[in-house]
Every structure is written in C-alpha cells, then in structure tokens.
Amino acid sequence: MQNNFQRHDRGEKRESNQMVFGIRAVIEAIDSGKEIESLFIQRGISGSLFLELKSLLKEHGLSYQQVPIEKLNRITRKNHQGVIAVISPIIYQHIEDLLPSIYEKGETPLLLMLDGVTDVRNMGAIARTAECAGVHAIIVPKKGSAEINPDAIKTSAGALYKIPVCREDSLGKTGRFLIESGIQLVVSTEKTKDSVYDVDYSGPTCIIMGAEDVGVSDDLIRISDKLAKIPMYGEIGSLNVSVSAAVVIYEAIRQRALGI
Ligand SMILES: C[S@@+](CC[C@H](N)C(=O)[O-])C[C@H]1O[C@@H](n2cnc3c(N)ncnc32)[C@H](O)[C@@H]1O
CATH class of the missing domain: 3.30.1330.30 (Ribosomal protein L30/S12)
Incomplete structure (x- = not known):
C-alpha cells in the first residue's frame, strides 16, 4: 500500500x-x-x-x-x-562509483563533504549553492545527517534531485579513500588562522563543512591537507554553515575560472 x-x-x-x-x-x-x-x-x-x-x-x-x-x-x-x-525521495550514490565518471568527462573533481549537517534547511541551501556552482557531488554520512525530506528538497529548489548525493558509512574512511585517489581535503573552519583565500583549489578538491553544533570531526581535521577560514571581524564566533559553504565553493570556482 x-x-x-x-x-x-x-x-x-x-x-x-x-x-x-x-x-x-x-x-x-x-x-x-x-x-x-x-x-x-x-x-x-x-x-x-x-x-x-x-x-x-x-x-x-x-x-x-x-x-x-x-x-x-x-x-x-x-x-x-x-x-x-x-x-527516500532520492537515490543515494557512492563516491567510489562516481569518481571515474568525473575524470572520464575530463573534469577536475570538486566535492563537498558535510560532516554532520543536521538542519534540513541548511542541507537544502548548501545543495542549491553546490548545484549552481557545478560541484560534482555532496558526500554525507549514513548516520547523523539531515534527512533529505520535502523541506530540504524545497529549500534546495530541486537541486537535491540534480546533484549526486553520496551517503557513506564512515566519512573518515571516505576521506582516506579520497586522499588515496589524489584529492586534497580542505576543511572549512573558523578554528584556524589560515585564510580560505590562500588555499589553491585548482587540483582535485573536497571541501569539508562541519556540523552546526560541533564543527568538523577531529579525525577529518587530522587527515585533511588544509584548513581554511573565512575572515570574520565581528563578535559572533562563526558563520552559518550554508553561508560558509557558499563562500568557500565560490572561492574555488573563482580560482578555477581565472585559471589561478
Ligand atoms: C556554525 S559552524 C560550527 C561552529 C561550532 N561552534 C564549532 O565548534 O565548530 C558550522 C560550520 O560552518 C563552517 N564555518 C563557520 N564559520 C566559518 C568560518 N569563519 N570560516 C570557515 N568555515 C566556517 C565550518 O565548516 C563549521 O564547522
């Protein structure tokens, strides 16, 4: 029924x-x-x-x-x-299966990993930005991630139907797989002095965004190649995760468009 x-x-x-x-x-x-x-x-x-x-x-x-x-x-x-x-209204994929098709198209992977983003509207907004920017896939964990429900899909303006979403058992394992595949891991975090504008995104890259409450896990920070901070000059300690994702993704796109 x-x-x-x-x-x-x-x-x-x-x-x-x-x-x-x-x-x-x-x-x-x-x-x-x-x-x-x-x-x-x-x-x-x-x-x-x-x-x-x-x-x-x-x-x-x-x-x-x-x-x-x-x-x-x-x-x-x-x-x-x-x-x-x-x-689920969408069909989840696995990054191992998807990666070859990105290279076959002659493209340089730009991936987005969401380490425990639980708010469905953040998920939708991030997916919308990622799809508009041409990000190849969003990677989420099987447990502890926002449900892709009608609210998420509505906020994404339908982007969640278009951009591949890879759901993986362990983001740590997936991160290690990406490193072995020659993809650099860039953690977007307010907890570093390294600027988001000093990172080189021209090569295969996976940008990692953290959970609304605790940020990116220590395991992913440990194995990542670079940390990247969006400068902040006010008193609030961090930006909203979907806003941060948009800034980092578009810095990567800007560099790639200019051939920097
Ligand atoms: C609301 S913040 C999490 C803040 C949390 N209190 C913490 O301990 O990390 C959610 C995510 O947005 C991103 N973010 C927020 N502010 C940022 C900044 N200034 N630079 C880079 N990423 C940022 C990071 O990925 C962060 O994990």
Missing part, C-alpha cells in the same frame, strides 16, 4: 516523499532496493511475517523505531499493520 506526496518541478511530476504501509509492502520495498529513510514499527508486534521483516532489516543493517500504535494511527488512517516506512 503506497501513498505518494507529489510535487511539480518544471512541469514534471516527481516523487518527493513516499510512505509505505504494511509489513508485506515494506518487505517488497526493501527487496527492490528502495532507500528506507525511517521505519516505525508498532511496539509488541509479532507474527511470522514480522519475523521475516525483522531478519531482512538485520540483513540490510536497517534500524527502526518501536512506537505505540497511536503514533502510527496519527501518521495514517490506512491499514498499516503496525509498520510504516518512509522511503
């Missing part, structure tokens, strides 16, 4: 968020490779079909929230059989 909330984008009908109700329907969604964004299961549910679902979740490493039936009834009046899944 499916319920599609659809939006219109340049006359095209697109899926923006999709809920799947019922155990069998959720099993089919997982089997067909759909990305489960969140999964709600009624507390105390049992039965052979549910056991089948549970083992499938284990096999795919998917987590779920156990909730009272009242919560499920508030989500839908349809017969949910104690299980509701929210399916």
Whole structure:
C-alpha cells in the first residue's frame, strides 16, 4: 500500500516523499532496493511475517523505531499493520562509483563533504549553492545527517534531485579513500588562522563543512591537507554553515575560472 506526496518541478511530476504501509509492502520495498529513510514499527508486534521483516532489516543493517500504535494511527488512517516506512525521495550514490565518471568527462573533481549537517534547511541551501556552482557531488554520512525530506528538497529548489548525493558509512574512511585517489581535503573552519583565500583549489578538491553544533570531526581535521577560514571581524564566533559553504565553493570556482 503506497501513498505518494507529489510535487511539480518544471512541469514534471516527481516523487518527493513516499510512505509505505504494511509489513508485506515494506518487505517488497526493501527487496527492490528502495532507500528506507525511517521505519516505525508498532511496539509488541509479532507474527511470522514480522519475523521475516525483522531478519531482512538485520540483513540490510536497517534500524527502526518501536512506537505505540497511536503514533502510527496519527501518521495514517490506512491499514498499516503496525509498520510504516518512509522511503527516500532520492537515490543515494557512492563516491567510489562516481569518481571515474568525473575524470572520464575530463573534469577536475570538486566535492563537498558535510560532516554532520543536521538542519534540513541548511542541507537544502548548501545543495542549491553546490548545484549552481557545478560541484560534482555532496558526500554525507549514513548516520547523523539531515534527512533529505520535502523541506530540504524545497529549500534546495530541486537541486537535491540534480546533484549526486553520496551517503557513506564512515566519512573518515571516505576521506582516506579520497586522499588515496589524489584529492586534497580542505576543511572549512573558523578554528584556524589560515585564510580560505590562500588555499589553491585548482587540483582535485573536497571541501569539508562541519556540523552546526560541533564543527568538523577531529579525525577529518587530522587527515585533511588544509584548513581554511573565512575572515570574520565581528563578535559572533562563526558563520552559518550554508553561508560558509557558499563562500568557500565560490572561492574555488573563482580560482578555477581565472585559471589561478
Ligand atoms: C556554525 S559552524 C560550527 C561552529 C561550532 N561552534 C564549532 O565548534 O565548530 C558550522 C560550520 O560552518 C563552517 N564555518 C563557520 N564559520 C566559518 C568560518 N569563519 N570560516 C570557515 N568555515 C566556517 C565550518 O565548516 C563549521 O564547522
């Protein structure tokens, strides 16, 4: 049983968020490779079909929230059989698979890694800037990142449908993979004296932006090639992450356009 909330984008009908109700329907969604964004299961549910679902979740490493039936009834009046899944409206990719196609086009990778950006509007605004600037992909962690939901998509003006989003298990591992692939890691952070304008972005580059609360993880800072600070002259300690992303991305674009 499916319920599609659809939006219109340049006359095209697109899926923006999709809920799947019922155990069998959720099993089919997982089997067909759909990305489960969140999964709600009624507390105390049992039965052979549910056991089948549970083992499938284990096999795919998917987590779920156990909730009272009242919560499920508030989500839908349809017969949910104690299980509701929210399916991702976008298809996530992996940077390992994507990287060769960037080189094949003769382009120099410009990537953006978001280390725990959790605000959906920041995510949307960053995706919009990245898409407009021609960034090749956004990399996010599987856990601890903003959900790509209708609010994020709306704020992105549809950019989240256009720019590849790579969802990776570990950003540390992905960072190491990028280094091995000859891509420099540039951490955008207010916690350095090194200016964002002194970094050379002409080679393959991944710009790393930090979480709204704690910034970029120590692990990523440790392995990164450069730290880059946008100068600040006021009293507030940091800029908004989406504003910062725009400044750093456009410095990279400016340098590349001028052949600096
Ligand atoms: C709101 S800030 C995080 C501040 C947080 N209190 C911290 O401890 O890092 C979110 C992200 O925006 C970026 N950012 C904010 N101000 C910046 C600046 N002046 N220069 C470069 N990046 C900045 C960084 O990537 C930072 O991790």
